[in-house]
Amino acid sequence: MIRLLGAIMAACILRTAAAQSVAGKATEFVPVNSPLDCGFIVRPAALAVLLSPEAFDPSQCQAVIGVTFNGTEVDMRVAGSCDACEGNDIEISTEGYQVLGAPLGSTIDVTYLIG
Numbered sequence: 106m107i108r109l110l111g112a113i114m115a116a117c118i119l120r121t122a123a124a125q126s127v128a129g130k131a132t133e134f135v136p137v138n139s140p141l142d143c144g145f146i147v148r149p150a151a152l153a154v155l156l157s158p159e160a161f162d163p164s165q166c167q168a169v170i171g172v173t174f175n176g177t178e179v180d181m182r183v184a185g186s187c188d189a190c191e192g193n194d195i196e197i198s199t200e201g202y203q204v205l206g207a208p209l210g211s212t213i214d215v216t217y218l219i220g
């Protein structure tokens with residue numbers, strides 16, 4: 106039991122150490138109840154995020170990323186990549202924009218943690 110706890114704690118520390126905060130621009134995307142690169146259905150009300158083709162790797166599918174805009178952080182699930190994105194740019198679902206308090210349709214500056 107104690108060994109198991111130790112292993113879990115070590116895994117958490119490694120995860121924290123590996124995660125890095127990056128800054129980029131975000132634009133809005135509107136989920137239409139269809140799967141994107143990750144293969145799961147992205148519902149209109151989903152808190153979903155798409156990474157640039159360079160940053161996206163299928164192993165990140167379903168990973169939860171904390172995206173911060175203007176002091177508000179919202180956890181969003183990786184659903185695929187966005188063709189129009191470069192580098193650290195991301196796309197955020199409409200629901201994500203709303204929860205972040207970002208003006209719909211605008212390009213916003215965000216930071217996020219990626220593992």
Ligand SMILES: *[C@@H]1O[C@H](CO)[C@@H](O)[C@H](O)[C@H]1NC(C)=O
Nearest residue numbers: 174175176206207208213214
């Ligand atoms: C950031 O939040 C403040 C306080 O809630 C608000 O007044 C301001 O308009 C927001 N800035 C942007 C870029 O949305």
